[in-house]
Amino acid sequence: MKKLKKIKIKINGKTKTIIDKLTLHKLINDIKIPITKVAIELNKEIIDKRKLKKIYLRNNDVIEIVHFIGGG
Amino acid sequence: MKDKFTVANKKFKSRLIVGTGKYKTMTECAKAIKFSGADIVTVAVRRVNISDKHKPLLMDYIDPKKITYLPNTAGCFTSEDALRTLRLAREIGGWKLVKLEVLGDKKNLFPDMIETLKSTEVLSNEGFKVMVYCNDDPLMAKRLENVGASAIMPLAAPIGSGLGILNKTNIKIIRNQTKLPLIIDAGLGQASDATIAMELGCDGVLVNTAIAKAKKPFEMALAFKNAVIAGRQSYLSGRINKTLIGSPSSPTKGII
Numbered sequence: 481m482k483k484l485k486k487i488k489i490k491i492n493g494k495t496k497t498i499i500d501k502l503t504l505h506k507l508i509n510d511i512k513i514p515i516t517k518v519a520i521e522l523n524k525e526i527i528d529k530r531k532l533k534k535i536y537l538r539n540n541d542v543i544e545i546v547h548f549i550g551g552g
Numbered sequence: 553m554k555d556k557f558t559v560a561n562k563k564f565k566s567r568l569i570v571g572t573g574k575y576k577t578m579t580e581c582a583k584a585i586k587f588s589g590a591d592i593v594t595v596a597v598r599r600v601n602i603s604d605k606h607k608p609l610l611m612d613y614i615d616p617k618k619i620t621y622l623p624n625t626a627g628c629f630t631s632e633d634a635l636r637t638l639r640l641a642r643e644i645g646g647w648k649l650v651k652l653e654v655l656g657d658k659k660n661l662f663p664d665m666i667e668t669l670k671s672t673e674v675l676s677n678e679g680f681k682v683m684v685y686c687n688d689d690p691l692m693a694k695r696l697e698n699v700g701a702s703a704i705m706p707l708a709a710p711i712g713s714g715l716g717i718l719n720k721t722n723i724k725i726i727r728n729q730t731k732l733p734l735i736i737d738a739g740l741g742q743a744s745d746a747t748i749a750m751e752l753g754c755d756g757v758l759v760n761t762a763i764a765k766a767k768k769p770f771e772m773a774l775a776f777k778n779a780v781i782a783g784r785q786s787y788l789s790g791r792i793n794k795t796l797i798g799s800p801s802s803p804t805k806g807i808i
Contacts, residue, residue, distance in 0.1 A: 492599045512605050519597075519643035524636075526643050544599065546640050548610050550581055551596025551626050552571030552711065552738075552760030 487539040498537065505532035508545070518547045555784065557756055559592075559733050560649055560681035560702040562620075566590050567750070568780045569622065569735065571760025575769070578613040584763055585614060587773035592620045594651055594758065596627070597637050597644075616645065622683065624651040629664070631671040638675060650675070651705070651737075653685040661711040661738075665692050669699060676700030685737050688722040690729060697732055704732050705758065708749065709739025712761040716745040720752060727753040743772070743779035750783025751791075 485500040491507075498507065504522065508515060520527045521544040527535065537543075556563040570590040575581035585593055593614060601607050614621075623641035625634040631654060638650045652671055656664025663686055675682045676699060683703035684696050693704045706726060709715035717723060717736065727734055736749040737758040746757045759776055766772035 492602050494602065511602050513600055513602070514609070517609060517611050517644065518600055519640040521640065526639055529643070544640075545602070546597050546644070547600050548595040548621060548623065548641075548644065549598045550572035550575060550578070550610060551598075551624055552573040552594055552758075 487537065489537055489539075489541045489543060491543045492545055502537050503533055504535040504537060504543070507537060507543075508532065513545060518545050520545050555788065557733070559683065562649070564591050564620070566592075566777070566780070567756040567784055568746070568777055569594065569756055569758040570763060570773070570776075571758065572610065572614065573626075573760055574764035578608050578610060580769060581764070582613040584769045584773045585619065587770045587777070588759075588763065589777045590619070592622050594622045594624045594760070597623055597625075597641050620649070621645075621647060622649060622651050623647050624685075625653050627655070628653065629655050629658075629667075631667040631674070634667070634671045635674060638680060639678075642680070648679060649681045649683070649702070651683045651685060663687055663707070665689070669695055672696055672701050673699040676702075683733075683735065688719045688726070690722060690725045693726045694729060697730055701732065703735055703755075704730060705735045705737035707738040708736050708745065711738040713739050714741030714762060715739055716741050717748055717752070720748070723749070723752050723754065743775035746776050746779040747783035747786070750780055751787050753787055756780070 486497050487500050488497055515529055523542050557567045566589045568588055568590050569592045570585055570588045571594045572581050625637045628634040628637055634654045641647050654664050654667040654671055655661055672682050672684050681702040683705055684701045685705045686692055688706040708717040733755040735756040735758055736754050740759050740762050749757045763769050763772045
């Protein structure tokens with residue numbers, strides 16, 4: 481069996497090793513984050529949530545996922 | 553009484569805006585909001601905790617369809633950070649009405665007005681409706697207005713200090729010079745501070761710590777609600793002139 485290539489990404493400050501050719505949509509679904517309640521940034525660019533399925537993650541990508549919390 | 557609070561062409565029933573920070577639990581926060589009667593609440597934008605998926609979400613406790621979320625930029629010290637935060641907030645759910653807060657002083661949490669002014673202009677040009685946390689300087693308030701602010705939100709005193717309104721004169725001067733919504737943001741300590749703000753002619757007040765950190769947050773939320781209503785009615789009713797001479801309340805004619 482062919483071994484899947486792995487890549488390293490950074491998500492919310494934490495380094496994570498994932499398989500290559502993973503979409504941003506799949507990654508977010510896998511970590512069970514409700515997409516409607518967050519905003520996503522990839523390498524400092526805000527991502528249109530409708531396009532998540534078309535974005536394939538690359539080595540050293542930096543992802544930030546934010547939501548609303550209590551604040552004054 | 554049809555006296556609605558209007559910000560960026562949107563009408564609201566309550567003139568009390570409350571913050572959602574510093575509560576012990578989200579349940580407590582949601583209940584305090586109910587008691588306060590507020591229909592706008594400020595919220596912060598932060599990283600999702602990706603390791604603890606069961607952490608409760610604010611949106612599960614406070615329904616953004618019923619209560620207007622006002623995303624803030626609390627904790628931002630540069631224009632760049634503030635813009636990034638609010639652009640992300642807009643992406644979460646299309647929020648355009650935002651509270652801009654660019655801090656310049658870590659100790660007293662005073663706003664950096666140069667960065668604030670810059671950010672207000674950029675955000676307004678991008679279509680945001682910017683409610684701006686600022687100091688109580690009438691000149692700066694005017695400048696914010698000139699670059700497209702949707703509301704002027706001067707501090708009463710440092711955030712979370714509970715000192716009440718320190719410079720009533722400046723607040724009054726700002727009131728007289730602007731038709732924009734004027735909202736006292738930060739520094740209030742007790743319900744009567746809110747009444748004073750409203751009597752000075754402010755359109756609303758924003759309160760977080762004074763409610764969240766009160767010994768009885770629900771009762772304090774209710775007190776602030778009533779205080780804002782009282783202050784507004786008092787302002788609209790037209791107070792009597794101050795005088796140093798006494799004037800008897802009972803007729804002097806017919807005294808036996």
